[in-house]
Amino acid sequence: MTIAEFQEIIRRTYHDRDSGRGSAATFMWLVEEVGELARALHYGEPESLREEFADVFAWLATLASIADIDLEEAVAERYGQGCPKCREIPCTCPRGAPPT
Numbered sequence: 001m002t003i004a005e006f007q008e009i010i011r012r013t014y015h016d017r018d019s020g021r022g023s024a025a026t027f028m029w030l031v032e033e034v035g036e037l038a039r040a041l042h043y044g045e046p047e048s049l050r051e052e053f054a055d056v057f058a059w060l061a062t063l064a065s066i067a068d069i070d071l072e073e074a075v076a077e078r079y080g081q082g083c084p085k086c087r088e089i090p091c092t093c094p095r096g097a098p099p100t
Contacts, residue, residue: 002072003061003071003072003075004070004071004072004073006057006061007061007064007065007070007071007072010058010061010062010065011061011062011065014062015062015065015066018062018065018066019065019066022066023063023066023067026059026062026063026066027063029059030056030059030060030062030063033052033055033056033059034056036048036052036055037049037052037053037055037056039052040052
């Protein structure tokens, strides 16, 4: 499954409800899922990790759809050539330097 296919499945499944809730409230659901992912990472629960990574990705896809962003296109544009700052694979930026 491609990112675009996944985003479309999530859009068809949840878009009416999620867009009605609005981006701010939907973002809060994403934050909650990120917290659950953090907890699963902390406790090293393999099955929970799989579920929480999937949930975070689903909520991110939902927010992208609400914002009318093609997530696959955005990812390819930003990271398709490697690091968005140095354009290298692997990244050669100094450690701790965030991408710009």
